[in-house]
Amino acid sequence: MDLGDANIRALRVLGEGSFGRVFLCVERNGPKERKVCVKRIIMRNPKNQLRLIKEEIYIISQLRHPHIVQFIRSFMHSGTVNIVMEYAPNGTIRDVIHTVNQSNGRLGERRLLHYLSDMILGLEYLHIRHVIHRDIKPENMLLDANDRVKYADFGISNVHVPASQQPWQVIGTPLYMAPEIMCGAKCDFKSDIWSLGLVLYELCLGRNPFQSLLRPTDPFEQVRCVVKVMAQPRLDCQVIRRRYKPIWARLCELMVVYKPEQRICLPDLICIDPCITQMIYSRYFNYDY
Numbered sequence: 001m002d003l004g005d006a007n008i009r010a011l012r013v014l015g016e017g018s019f020g021r022v023f024l025c026v027e028r029n030g031p032k033e034r035k036v037c038v039k040r041i042i043m044r045n046p047k048n049q050l051r052l053i054k055e056e057i058y059i060i061s062q063l064r065h066p067h068i069v070q071f072i073r074s075f076m077h078s079g080t081v082n083i084v085m086e087y088a089p090n091g092t093i094r095d096v097i098h099t100v101n102q103s104n105g106r107l108g109e110r111r112l113l114h115y116l117s118d119m120i121l122g123l124e125y126l127h128i129r130h131v132i133h134r135d136i137k138p139e140n141m142l143l144d145a146n147d148r149v150k151y152a153d154f155g156i157s158n159v160h161v162p163a164s165q166q167p168w169q170v171i172g173t174p175l176y177m178a179p180e181i182m183c184g185a186k187c188d189f190k191s192d193i194w195s196l197g198l199v200l201y202e203l204c205l206g207r208n209p210f211q212s213l214l215r216p217t218d219p220f221e222q223v224r225c226v227v228k229v230m231a232q233p234r235l236d237c238q239v240i241r242r243r244y245k246p247i248w249a250r251l252c253e254l255m256v257v258y259k260p261e262q263r264i265c266l267p268d269l270i271c272i273d274p275c276i277t278q279m280i281y282s283r284y285f286n287y288d289y
């Protein structure tokens with residue numbers, strides 16, 4: 001399929017969303033070829049959308065970190081904006097959860113620690129730059145060839161988010177959405193911590209704790225049910241305690257806390273347990289990174 005750039009050849013579709021499609025492509029650069037990923041956004045309302053998309057692209061073009069999918073360039077073609085980025089070949093954290101579930105297994109704590117450290121490091125990089133991801137969920141955490149996590153899909157992230165644009169108007173699933181966002185409050189760095197806590201919970205147990213609440217098909221009814229359950233101070237993680245060392249349940253309990261001001265912040269998360277601190281610091285001082 002012709003994406004409108006002579007140096008890019010689409011191989012197959014990797015994913016599909018409300019915005020358009022994500023393609024696996026080969027990019028030619030002189031005699032060299034490499035696999036890249038192209039996210040093609042169809043602009044339904046170019047007048048309003050283009051400025052926002054350009055702002056988004058500017059933000060992601062400024063990011064460079066081992067745990068963030070690398071932006072390469074972008075181009076426009078017949079009503080579409082195409083974002084060329086690094087290709088992460090090993091699927092997503094959703095696939096990891098799926099595989100663990102299918103084998104009735106349990107993720108090893110070493111692997112859990114690796115994933116969590118990657119996620120914390122990527123998030124720390126974003127937050128230091130005043131970027132709130134706002135759509136952290138297993139599908140948006142890709143895995144590279146070395147099984148390292150990379151955040152993708154900054155479709156709704158923004159710098160200094162204006163209060164008038166709330167992501168709950170845009171996102172499909174409320175399963176990872178912080179309660180303050182559902183209640184229409186301003187999105188905060190702590191909202192990403194909530195979502196991260198839920199991803200960790202799901203990596204431990206193979207399911208999202210709010211999953212069963214989504215049975216009603218009416219989206220407003222869904223949101224109402226989830227808010228009802230979340231109106232408890234924190235999540236009960238006893239089930240995790242039975243299967244893993246106490247730190248994993250404790251981490252989830254500190255992250256999935258209803259009130260953002262009582263929710264753990266990223267710097268405290270790094271210091272909460274020596275094994276996490278040690279892992280994070282060994283990465284800081286790894287100059288190959």
Ligand code: ATP
Pocket residue numbers: 014015016017018019022037039069085086087088089091092139140142152153155
């Ligand atoms: P939106 O949430 O903005 O509607 P989306 O979630 O459908 O969009 P993405 O998350 O960017 O869009 O991509 C959809 C899927 O495509 C991902 O879950 C992943 O499976 C795949 N994908 C996206 N980017 C890459 C990439 N760089 N490398 C490999 N696979 C990717």
Ligand code: MG
Pocket residue numbers: 139140153
């Ligand atoms: Mg996505």
